[in-house]
Amino acid sequence: MIIDLRSDTVTKPTKGMLDSMMSAEVGDDVYKEDPSINALEVKIAKMFGKDQALFFPTGTMANQAAIKLHTQPGDQVICDKYAHIFNYEGGGASFNSGVSCKLLDGNRGMFTAEQVVEAINPPDFYHSPLTTLVEIENTTNKGGGACWDFEEIKKIRKVCDEKNLGFHLDGARLWNVLIAKNETALDYGKQFDTISVCLSKGLGCPVGSVLVGDAKFMEKAIRIRKIFGGGMRQAGFLAAAGIYALDNQLERLEEDNKKAKQLGDLLAQQDYIKKVEPVETNIVIFELNNKFSQTEFNDKMKLNNIRLSDMGQGKQRVVTHHDYTDVMHSRFCEVLIKL
Numbered sequence: 001m002i003i004d005l006r007s008d009t010v011t012k013p014t015k016g017m018l019d020s021m022m023s024a025e026v027g028d029d030v031y032k033e034d035p036s037i038n039a040l041e042v043k044i045a046k047m048f049g050k051d052q053a054l055f056f057p058t059g060t061m062a063n064q065a066a067i068k069l070h071t072q073p074g075d076q077v078i079c080d081k082y083a084h085i086f087n088y089e090g091g092g093a094s095f096n097s098g099v100s101c102k103l104l105d106g107n108r109g110m111f112t113a114e115q116v117v118e119a120i121n122p123p124d125f126y127h128s129p130l131t132t133l134v135e136i137e138n139t140t141n142k143g144g145g146a147c148w149d150f151e152e153i154k155k156i157r158k159v160c161d162e163k164n165l166g167f168h169l170d171g172a173r174l175w176n177v178l179i180a181k182n183e184t185a186l187d188y189g190k191q192f193d194t195i196s197v198c199l200s201k202g203l204g205c206p207v208g209s210v211l212v213g214d215a216k217f218m219e220k221a222i223r224i225r226k227i228f229g230g231g232m233r234q235a236g237f238l239a240a241a242g243i244y245a246l247d248n249q250l251e252r253l254e255e256d257n258k259k260a261k262q263l264g265d266l267l268a269q270q271d272y273i274k275k276v277e278p279v280e281t282n283i284v285i286f287e288l289n290n291k292f293s294q295t296e297f298n299d300k301m302k303l304n305n306i307r308l309s310d311m312g313q314g315k316q317r318v319v320t321h322h323d324y325t326d327v328m329h330s331r332f333c334e335v336l337i338k339l
Contacts, residue, residue: 003328004307008173008256008282008321011204013241020244026236029055036236040243044197044210047246048189051215054222055239056230059172059209062196064092065224067133069194069217070166073098076129078119082109082142084170085135096228100129108277109140110148113155120163134160137170138177144317145260145283147177150187157191166217167191172198172209176281179253193217202253202282203245204322207238249322256282256320259329263318266333272297274314284318285311292339304335 004010013021027033037055045053056062063085067077077093079086081103085093093099102119104111121128134156139145160167169192177183188195194213199205211221225231232238257280264279264286272291276284288297294314301308309317 001328001331002305002307003324003332005318005320005324005332006307006309008201008319011201011321011323013204013206014249014322016248017204017241017244020240021237024236024240026234028233029235030231030233034234034236034239036239036243040239041210043243043246044212047185048195048212049186050189050195050212050218052218052221053210053212054218054225055232055235055242056196056209056211056225057207057232059170059196059198059200060089060092061225061228061230062209062211063089063168063170064096065221065228065230066168066194066196066211066213066217067093067099067135068097068224069213069220070133070168071097071099072130072132074129075099075132076102076121077133077135078102078104078116078131078165079135080104080106080109080111080137080140082106082137082140083135084137084141084172087142099133102129102131107143108146109137109143110146110152111136112152113159116156116159120165131163131165133166133168135168135170137172139173139281139283141172141283142285142311144277144285145173145176145279145281145319146277147181147280150181150183153191166193168193169195171195173201173281173283175202175250176253176257179251180257180281199242199245202256202321203242203249205238205241205245208242210242252322253282256322256324259320259324260284260318262329263320263333263336266336270336270339272339282320284320286316286318287314288316300339301335304331306332306335 274289
C-alpha cells in the first residue's frame with residue numbers, strides 16, 4: 001500500500017465520475033458547441049453570481065489569463081511573497097503579461113488592507129510601475145492551507161474600489177475554505193472581479209480549472225485562452241467530471257479537513273517535531289527538529305511507502321484527499337508514532 005500525501009492532485013476519478021465522463025454529451029468547445037462544457041460554465045457562474053465562466057485545462061493558465069485580463073505590460077500586481085502566481089507558475093506573470101509583482105510580507109500568505117494601501121504606487125509617478133491588480137490566494141498553499149479572514153477581504157475590496165484596482169482570487173482550494181468556514185461561493189463572487197477555481201485537487205477531477213468573473217473582464221478571456229493554447233475540442237468529457245464532483249464530492253471535503261487536523265495534532269505531540277503550522281483545511285506543514293535530518297526522515301517515510309512533499313529548510317508538507325482512505329490514515333498515524 002502506497003500512501004501518497006504529496007498533493008491532492010494525485011487523486012483519481014471515482015467510478016461514479018468515470019461513468020459520468022463516459023456518458024457525457026460532447027461537441028467542439030472551440031466553437032462553443034460542447035454542451036457539457038457550457039453546462040459546467042453556467043453552473044459555476046451561477047454558483048458565484050457572476051456573468052461568465054470559462055473552462056481551462058490548468059489552474060496556472062486560468063490565473064495567468066486573469067492577470068493578462070487585468071493588466072498591461074509594465075504594470076504591477078500586488079500579491080503575497082507566498083503567492084502561487086509568483087512562486088509556482090514559472091515566472092508566467094512577467095513572461096505572459098510583462099508585469100512585475102510587488103510582494104507583501106504577510107502572515108502565512110495573507111496580508112492586510114493597510115499593507116495594500118502602502119504598496120500602491122502613486123499613479124502619477126511615472127518612474128514606478130502602475131499598480132493595477134491585487135491578487136490573493138485562498139487557501140494559501142505555502143501558508144499551510146490557511147483561510148483568509150473574510151472581513152479583511154472585504155476591506156481590500158474597498159481599497160480596490162477606491163484606487164480603481166482589479167481584484168483576483170486564486171481559489172485553487174477555495175472549495176476547502178467554503179466547507180471549513182461555512183462560507184458560500186456567492187460571498188466570494190461579490191468581492192472579486194475574477195476567481196479561478198480548481199477541479200483537479202480536492203474535488204478529484206483528472207483535469208481542469210474554471211475562471212469566473214464579471215463580463216467587463218471576461219469578454220476577452222476566450223481570446224487569451226486561445227493565445228495561451230488552451231482551446232480544447234471535445235472537452236466535455238472533462239467537464240462532466242467537474243459537474244459530477246460539484247454535485248457529489250464537494251461536501252466530503254470536510255473529511256479531508258478533519259483528517260488533516262488529526263495529523264496536525266498527532267505531529268505536534270512527537271519529539272522529532274519542532275513546529276506544526278495551524279491546520280484549517282487539508283494541508284499540514286511541519287518542521288523537524290534535530291532528532292532527524294530531513295534526509296533521514298524522508299528515508300523513513302519511503303521505507304514505509306509514504307510519500308510527502310519536502311519543502312526544504314526542514315519543512316514537510318502533507319495534503320489529505322479523497323484517495324487517502326481511513327486505512328491509510330490509521331497506518332500513517334501508526335508510523336508517525338513509532339518513529
